Amino acid sequence: MAYLSDIEIAQATPMKPITEIAARAAIDERYVEQYGRYKAKVDYALLNESERKNGKLILVTAITPTPAGEGKTTTTIGLVDGLSRIGKRTVVALREPSLGPVFGVKGGAAGGGYAQVVPMEDINLHFTGDFHAIGAANNLLAAMLDNHIYQGNALGIDPRRITWRRCVDMNDRQLRFVTDGLGGRVNGVPREDGFDITVASEIMAVFCLASNIDDLKARLSRIVVAYTYDERPVTAGQLGAVGAMAALLKDALKPNLVQTLEGTPAFVHGGPFANIAHGCNSVIATRMAMKLGDYTVTEAGFGADLGAEKFLDIKCRAAGLNPDAVVMVATVRALKMHGGLAKTELGTENLGALEAGIPNLLRHVSNITTVYKLPCVVAVNRFPTDTDAEIELVIRKCRDLGVNVVLSTVWADGGRGGEALAREVVALCEEKNDFSFSYELDTTIEEKIEAVAKRVYRADGVTFTPAAKKQIATLTSLGYDKLPVCMAKTQYSFSDDPAKLGAPEGFTVTVRNVKVSAGAGFIVVLTGDIMTMPGLPKVPAAEKIDVDSTGKISGLF
DSSP, rough: OOOHHHHHHHHHHHOOOOOHHHTTTTGGGGGGEEEESSSSOOOHHHHHHHOOOOOEEEEEEESSSOTOOOOOHHHHHHHHHHHHTTOOOOOEEEEOOHHHHHHHHSSSSSSEEEEEEEEEHHHTTTTTSSHHHHHHHHHHHHHHHHHHHHHOOOOOOEEEEOOOOOOEEEOGGSSSEEOOOOOGGGGOOOOOEEEEEGGGGGHHHHHOOOOOHHHHHHHHHHHHEEEETTOOEEEETTTTTTTHHHHHHHTSSSOOEEEETOOOOEEEOOOOOOOTTBBOOHHHHHHHHHHSSSSSEEEEEHHHHHHHHHHIIIHHHHHHHOOOOEEEOOHHEEEEEHHTTTTTTTTTTOHHHHHHHHHHHHHHHHIIIIOOOOOOOEEEOOOTOHHHHHHHHHHHHHHHHHHHOOEHHHHHGGGGGGHHHHHHHHHHTTOOOOOOOOOOSSSOOHHHHHHHHIIIIIIEEEEOOOHHHHHHHHHTTTTOOTEEEEOOTTTTTTTTTTTTTOOSSSSSEEEEEEEEEEETTTEEEESSSSSSSSSOOOOOOOGGOOOOOOOOOOOOO
């Protein structure tokens, strides 16, 4: 049987005018700024002027990702359509895709099958220009920093201790480390430099955590870009860059309104990576969704040890959010990979491999219910090759933890395939919860790192390199020690070693670098070999993307 690709499904499904979607969400037309017929930005003034009570907040997260795929975004969209189908007023809040992964590995990130947000081509390519604005603000700050040094360096910035890097929204390993300012005195001051991908920029983190334009400016002003010769931090505020940066970002800060294939309102806004940054869409978009819907469904990137941990410990803490339920997405195929099977062997029943891989799911579920004390349901994306015996094994193991399992077929069936999951989520939202963080802010930087490593990753402990110890001491002396921590770690394992699949035990996490993102309001903790500028694979997804003479795009998936 031949299946349509994601882009073919999206292009074959008629979209409703965005004004109709806004009306469905009860957004007054005075707040709607149209970007063509099917996209709009919604003025953040709506948050201050709406008197509606906030609805329930549901987080969708997942097991540790594998090449077999889990379908977290697809499940999120299918769930919100399922909730709409059972009569609930629902809005979904998602991250914007980065061009780097779209052209690199993913080929698109707007859901899949019959559970997508549309127009998927626009969302995956440029969209409303938010990422370009973020990149421009980032690079304006870099230009003003280098210009300050060139024009006499009144602040006494040590060029060897510049921490601010330029950015571009593309996977380009050639730009990781560069030397610039060459060509004589008139062309700047020579120094070592580098680029990050835009979604790893602190501007992206600031953008997504800001509650309004004034908070955005306050956060921008606190960004540390360098240190002086006598080791004092230099901020964007001291360089006089904040006003111009905020001017570049003021329209981007307005959430983007689009729709699912079934016409459910969707905010797609902001997009920090979860293995580098905090992996959540913007606070403004989430709050707006909660103001408009009785149920808001959102997601956090990668596995629950990264995206969910940061959503709960960083975003919820900063924004004062209290989630009502968590959906843990898994597939039998991925669990069998965690159990040691190769991707080519996943199509046949193998209860032994499944049982060996299930502890990965159970550890993530246990973290949600015992560390964060939130109600949880497991959503299993069922594939045709999954057997009844395999499904029953997953159900039995989760039942032992007191958690229900619901089968999801949203890829093939859209919202109809998410109705059972929707009913379970509604029931969970009625339960009282005692939401807790994995650590408190008044502990030391080392103690916060150890809390995440031991309580969430289940590591035996943490090893700090001499450089990391020195950085922690410096940040503590500067008064940054009461900020939350943002762990930069491989997404492929609970540990900092991507080869350790399943639920590894007996390992320690090595912290090699610690730096402050003062504007975002967290300490970035780098473990393992984490790149802030990814590279393209041997066969980039970009090779399959094309456009015909009518402007119709193909190859996105």
